[in-house]
Amino acid sequence: HLGTVLRVRLEKPILPGRTSTFELEFEGQVPVQIRRSGRDNADGIAYSMTQWYPKVAAYDDRGWHADPYVAREFYGEWGDYDVRITLDSSFTVAATGVLQNAVTIGRGYDTGGKALKEQSGERWTWHFLAEDVHDFAWAADPDYVHTTAQVPDGPLLHFFHQPDGATDEAWAQLPAYMVRSFQYMSAHFGRYPWPQFSFVQGGDGGMEYPMLTLITGGRRLGSLVGVSVHESVHSWYYGVLASNEGQYPWMDEGMTEYASSKVMQQLFPREGDPHAGAFRSYEALARSDRHEPMSLHADHFSTNFAYGVTAYSKGELMVHQLAPVIGERTVMDGLRRYWNACAFEHPRPVDLERSMEKASGLELDWYYDEWMNTVRELDYGIAAVMGREGATRIVLRREGEMLMPVDLAVELRSGEVQRWHVPLSLTLGAKAPGSEEFDFTVLPAWQWTDPEYAIQLPFALGDIVRVEVDPDARTADLDRSNNAVVLDGASGFARP
Ligand SMILES: [Zn+2]
Known part of the structure; x- marks a missing residue:
């Protein structure tokens, strides 16, 4: 192995269209919470289980993408996850996927009208099935309160929160906002494809995973809704449109920010351009001496400042700035075209460019070339x-x-x-x-x-x-x- 990368040499190569089965046994010790993963996080959540299993690296026409995880972005291959988690019966578990044995667990999960028949013994097994996803995360805590809210004509939303007296009111208000957020996203950006999504207190900061997000809990309503919108909107730009986030971090963060700004404008209407903040952040970077081209791999920016502003704000600005070029309505048409063309694939900048070109009938090579590959300035x-x-x-x-x-x-x-x-x-x-x-x-x-x-x-x-x-x-x-x-x-x- 090379650091955290395990290289397996095959006896025979896997030819195109052929399959091979790998069985891998592994043991791990759950560390006290490190960046994004571990036990006993700052809020006191027992287990935040992300990057917790050996994951097959993605392979595409640039070869293998076995990027060691440096607490930044992901790129994974599509698959179905059939996962059984066994732990003390005192824990309530939240996970990517749909719980298959809710009837033996309850704990706020829908038993499908059947009578609850709890598992006996001190250890329970939780069986989750997630189809067409590129990662699997879970969290567990004995104190989780689990509630649900149904998005009309959409997924069932789950909420897992550890009551603390201080932020319970904000968590109680969160479901109504998230139902509206999912409705807006499905109506304007593409229909959410999975049967459920879970908002789970855990991890550190906020981080997206398929069908689930881990967010820290000690937030007032505005912050809680803001981070919940951003992380769940990643279901569109990361979950379904699964670009290589390391190579093109702006394609998930920037586009998520673009859509999130529109959602937040719906939830908390304000005068003015909801995307104006993206320009102000970009302006601060452009006026600094730390501006680097957005074509850099996420792991290789010289400063976190340049990475963060480039991925989030310049990425949002780059979508928004197409409005003066092709028209704001056409930008939205182009985003839906991008969704229809690239859902459940690994789209690249050229796929976005082609979607916008087809929506507008205009040539946009110059736009993407200059913005991605240079730090030239506009005046x-x-x-x-x-x-x-x-x-x-x-x-x-x-x-x-x-x-x-x-x-x-x-x-x-x-x-x-x-x-x-x-x-x-x-x-x-x-x-x-x-x-x-x-x-x-x-x-x-x-x-x-x-x-x-x-x-x-x-x-x-x-x-x-x-x-x-x-x-x-x-x-x-x-x-x-x-x-x-x-x-x-x-x-x-x-x-x-
Ligand atoms: Zn994000």
């Missing part, structure tokens, strides 16, 4: 606004290296705001009418090699109050000081 500004023969000439300038189409808002003295869109030549088209919540007029494309772009709009200079690029602040424009120009009704504007 578009207004260079000039001038009156010309009863019309107004507006000159836009690309100040940064990053390419983007440009959304333009023109506010007239009548109070009307007109929206214009300048496509980027590389997209070979423009976002479609109806792809946004607002109407807009498409202008001729900006030839991407040109640093400046000029357009004549059919208004007299004196009729224009204000001109702004990226008026919804949906792009990663790092210098917004050159984005808007306010006019006095008499003279134009020219930036040196």
Whole structure:
């Protein structure tokens, strides 16, 4: 073996389409809680059992992915887990999968209308079956209170919480929020495919596993709901769309953040852009000297700061920022297309790119190439606004290296705001009418090699109050000081 990696040499190679059976006996000592796994966590949960068994590494066209676990991300192969757990009868067990012998256990599990017939003896065996998952986690504690909530036309949600007097009220309110979260996710992002999902107090922080999450318990309602939404939304971006999280951490964390922001906006409506926080985090990273390309493997970022912001916030921003490129409604169409095309597979960035290209009919190679592989920065500004023969000439300038189409808002003295869109030549088209919540007029494309772009709009200079690029602040424009120009009704504007 090499560290935590066990290499088995086969007598005969397994040819394509063939199978081989491995039997593996192992013993392990459960450590006092370390990162994500172990016994007696900070909340006093007895067992948080994750990364607890020898797991077959994933194999794909890049070969084996036997990445040693360094308390970060996972990549596993699909399978069915048929697991029997035997331990003292005092424990209540939560696990990935559906309990098969609830009738001999009870403890809040549905016995299917049959009379409970508890197991005799001091040790009970719990039998769980999980189909089409890529990992199996479980937790056990004698003090768990187990409740359930049914998502209409969806899974049965389970909640395992150790009563402590301080956070019981928040845990009591959690099920109603989670039912709504699952309903929203299934309606907008793809239908949750498994029969159940469990919210389990345990582990450290919050961590996603198939059909289950372990979250620490000492949280007020907002934090408890926030972490529960994020971890359960991983059922979509990790559970079903099982990309290699080590290689492409933004594909599960960033996309989970994108969907979670929309869910949280539904649960706790607030004014403004629910994704604005992603830009602020990205901005802090971009202004630091620690920014690294998002194509790096999760384990190899130089700082946790760069890894965290890149995977979570820049990943969310990268989905959200497609809205000005292809339209926000088309982004949602593209995400559902991605779900339909790649569910229960190991999608890669190109799969997401192709889904967005097919949804929009536009070329998006340039977008994914620049954002994934470089730390280039985006800055578009207004260079000039001038009156010309009863019309107004507006000159836009690309100040940064990053390419983007440009959304333009023109506010007239009548109070009307007109929206214009300048496509980027590389997209070979423009976002479609109806792809946004607002109407807009498409202008001729900006030839991407040109640093400046000029357009004549059919208004007299004196009729224009204000001109702004990226008026919804949906792009990663790092210098917004050159984005808007306010006019006095008499003279134009020219930036040196
Ligand atoms: Zn996450």
